[in-house]
Amino acid sequence: MLLWLLLLLLWGGSLQEDRGYALQVQKDVTVQEGLCVTVPCKFIYPREPYYDRASLYIFWFEHGDSIYDPPVATNHPTRAVKTWTKGRFQLIGDPRANDCSLSIRGARRSDAGAYTFRVERGHVKYTYADSWLTVLVTDLTEKPHIHILQPLESGHPANLTCSVSGSCEGARPLAFSWVGEALNEMDPTTRQSPVLTFTPRPQDHGTNLTCRVKQNDRHTPANLNLKAMGNSSSHSILEGQSLHLQCVALSNPPAELSWFQGPSVRNVSISNSSDLRWPRVSLEDAGRFTCRAKNALGSGSVSLNLFVLYPPRLTEPLCFWEAEVLHCTCSAQAWPVPSLHWWIGDRRVEGNSSNASVTSGSTKSCTNSSLRLQVVLTSVLRLCCEARNDFGNQSVTVLLLPGKSASRAEVALGALGGAGTMALICLCVCLTFFCLMKTHRKQANRNPEGTDDEDPVMGTVTWSPKSVSFGANIFLLDT
Ligand SMILES: *[C@@H]1O[C@H](CO)[C@@H](O)[C@H](O)[C@H]1NC(C)=O
Ligand SMILES: *[C@@H]1O[C@H](CO)[C@@H](O)[C@H](O)[C@H]1NC(C)=O
Ligand SMILES: *[C@@H]1O[C@H](CO)[C@@H](O)[C@H](O)[C@H]1NC(C)=O
Numbered sequence: 513m514l515l516w517l518l519l520l521l522l523w524g525g526s527l528q529e530d531r532g533y534a535l536q537v538q539k540d541v542t543v544q545e546g547l548c549v550t551v552p553c554k555f556i557y558p559r560e561p562y563y564d565r566a567s568l569y570i571f572w573f574e575h576g577d578s579i580y581d582p583p584v585a586t587n588h589p590t591r592a593v594k595t596w597t598k599g600r601f602q603l604i605g606d607p608r609a610n611d612c613s614l615s616i617r618g619a620r621r622s623d624a625g626a627y628t629f630r631v632e633r634g635h636v637k638y639t640y641a642d643s644w645l646t647v648l649v650t651d652l653t654e655k656p657h658i659h660i661l662q663p664l665e666s667g668h669p670a671n672l673t674c675s676v677s678g679s680c681e682g683a684r685p686l687a688f689s690w691v692g693e694a695l696n697e698m699d700p701t702t703r704q705s706p707v708l709t710f711t712p713r714p715q716d717h718g719t720n721l722t723c724r725v726k727q728n729d730r731h732t733p734a735n736l737n738l739k740a741m742g743n744s745s746s747h748s749i750l751e752g753q754s755l756h757l758q759c760v761a762l763s764n765p766p767a768e769l770s771w772f773q774g775p776s777v778r779n780v781s782i783s784n785s786s787d788l789r790w791p792r793v794s795l796e797d798a799g800r801f802t803c804r805a806k807n808a809l810g811s812g813s814v815s816l817n818l819f820v821l822y823p824p825r826l827t828e829p830l831c832f833w834e835a836e837v838l839h840c841t842c843s844a845q846a847w848p849v850p851s852l853h854w855w856i857g858d859r860r861v862e863g864n865s866s867n868a869s870v871t872s873g874s875t876k877s878c879t880n881s882s883l884r885l886q887v888v889l890t891s892v893l894r895l896c897c898e899a900r901n902d903f904g905n906q907s908v909t910v911l912l913l914p915g916k917s918a919s920r921a922e923v924a925l926g927a928l929g930g931a932g933t934m935a936l937i938c939l940c941v942c943l944t945f946f947c948l949m950k951t952h953r954k955q956a957n958r959n960p961e962g963t964d965d966e967d968p969v970m971g972t973v974t975w976s977p978k979s980v981s982f983g984a985n986i987f988l989l990d991t
């Protein structure tokens with residue numbers, strides 16, 4: 513009541529006169545978060561007799577909105593109001609008595625802003641654009657009051673009531689809690705009510721009882737979790753496994769969850785639910801995924817990098833002769849990045865030795881390795897390139913046969929049968945794939961002096977079935 517009177521006194525300046533239109537409302541109002549406020553308001557518009565048959569509609573709009581946007585409050589029976597003000601912003605007076613008073617219950621931070629008033633009746637359609645109401649929302653600092661109906665007597669139960677002025681029906685509920693030495697033995701749940709029923713004991717005399725009030729937990733979806741992911745921002749999964757990502761947001765009101773592909777909430781929406789599922793993860797599924805949680809109070813997002821683990825995939829090796837030196841290049845893709853090793857017979861070649869040198873490099877998920885071998889072939893020489901990571905190994909063997917040659921440069925053997933063999937390996941069919949290469953008899957540019965003498969020539973390529981092993985690194989996610 514006091515507030516009301518005070519507000520009436522504050523009127524005046526905001527009275528506007530414009531062709532018979534006038535609005536009396538305070539310029540601004542301050543409310544503590546979670547509490548309620550009533551803003552008295554009167555409006556005048558030109559009356560004409562036939563208006564009496566027309567319905568009178570009044571509206572409060574967010575300042576800056578168009579008249580086609582949802583209002584924050586209205587008496588119009590079919591106009592929907594904004595969802596975030598629904599039930600909280602209310603017209604409390606009778607519009608026919610020129611009353612445009614607005615009540616705001618359970619004020620939220622997001623209610624802060626300016627609001628304009630509009631009237632519609634028959635041909636009268638008018639927005640009072642020159643006076644608007646500014647709502648300020650401050651922290652809840654109001655101290656609670658404790659009411660004790662009768663004197664506290666040792667051994668007699670008593671009711672203590674805690675209240676906050678400015679709180680009101682329908683507002684966001686406040687959370688009450690009672691603390692004090694006298695209550696230490698009480699069931700904690702009975703201490704969470706605004707009314708504390710309590711039986712004092714003699715030893716409680718002189719101790720403090722405190723009532724605490726805070727905003728009931730109601731928050732933006734700040735607390736997002738990707739279930740099964742823990743809190744890490746990346747996750748690795750073995751190719752072919754099933755994966756279930758679930759986005760969990762702690763929020764009140766509950767948040768709507770959606771998934772996006774990419775580093776942030778962008779244009780690629782991939783799901784409008786909390787869950788993303790893959791029956792079998794493939795390499796193409798690797799990437800960044802972002803989950804967004806959104807409710808009326810705000811939004812939050814969390815993203816995760818998905819890495820797909822897979823065993824090495826060797827591409828076709830390439831070998832050629834050049835000036836009595838054999839060059840072979842081998843490359844493999846895998847995640848984690850594979851290591852490549854060369855074997856000559858049973859001897860592993862590392863770094864440089866007198867007749868062989870190896871250079872390797874890696875980019876992203878690919879490793880290349882080149883072997884340069886100075887060799888005079890007198891018997892069959894077996895070269896092996898092996899790729900390996902934690903999830904398996906794969907190797908390719910090149911057999912060098914002394915004998916009648918074809919062009920040395922045609923030794924680019926790797927091509928042969930590669931793809932099919934790879935497929936076999938990938939299918940884990942443990943058969944030795946043995947492919948006899950037809951030797952070529954074409955002169956190579958690379959080796960102009962190539963002749964039909966007894967140069968070493970490749971004959972055979974064997975894809976070893978050593979193949980792929982899936983180790984113990986299984987990421988079990990619920991499905
Ligand atoms: C305390 O309040 C409860 C319920 O409001 C009532 O049943 C009880 O009688 C009250 N006790 C005292 C001592 O007033
Ligand atoms: C009770 O609270 C007051 C004010 O916080 C404090 O000064 C006083 O020491 C407290 N008394 C006891 C017994 O804790
Ligand atoms: C994730 O972080 C939250 C707080 O940031 C913590 O409460 C929770 O236990 C963490 N979860 C895991 C699985 O580490």
Ligand SMILES: *[C@@H]1O[C@H](CO)[C@@H](O)[C@H](O)[C@H]1NC(C)=O
Binds near residue numbers: 775
């Ligand atoms: C969103 O669209 C723009 C252009 O329409 C494009 O450049 C951008 O890459 C897209 N974002 C994502 C994450 O794909």
Ligand SMILES: *[C@@H]1O[C@H](CO)[C@@H](O)[C@H](O)[C@H]1NC(C)=O
Binds near residue numbers: 783
């Ligand atoms: C999710 O909903 C938004 C808005 O309703 C829509 O634009 C988008 O295409 C939807 N995404 C999917 C994957 O259905």
Ligand SMILES: *[C@@H]1O[C@H](CO)[C@@H](O)[C@H](O)[C@H]1NC(C)=O
Binds near residue numbers: 863864869870
């Ligand atoms: C190995 O030999 C190559 C040339 O054959 C040379 O560039 C490289 O520096 C050598 N590496 C080492 C570790 O000796």
Ligand SMILES: *[C@@H]1O[C@H](CO)[C@@H](O)[C@H](O)[C@H]1NC(C)=O
Binds near residue numbers: 872875880
């Ligand atoms: C691997 O080989 C390919 C083709 O030969 C080449 O383009 C790439 O740069 C090489 N990468 C590295 C890291 O050596």
Ligand SMILES: *[C@@H]1O[C@H](CO)[C@@H](O)[C@H](O)[C@H]1NC(C)=O
Binds near residue numbers: 856865886887888
């Ligand atoms: C390369 O040289 C080593 C000794 O340095 C020798 O044992 C090996 O047989 C040679 N390999 C070939 C293929 O000639």
Ligand SMILES: *[C@@H]1O[C@H](CO)[C@@H](O)[C@H](O)[C@H]1NC(C)=O
Binds near residue numbers: 904905979980982
């Ligand atoms: C390569 O994988 C096979 C199959 O799992 C395994 O038996 C073998 O030991 C691996 N080779 C090496 C050198 O680790």
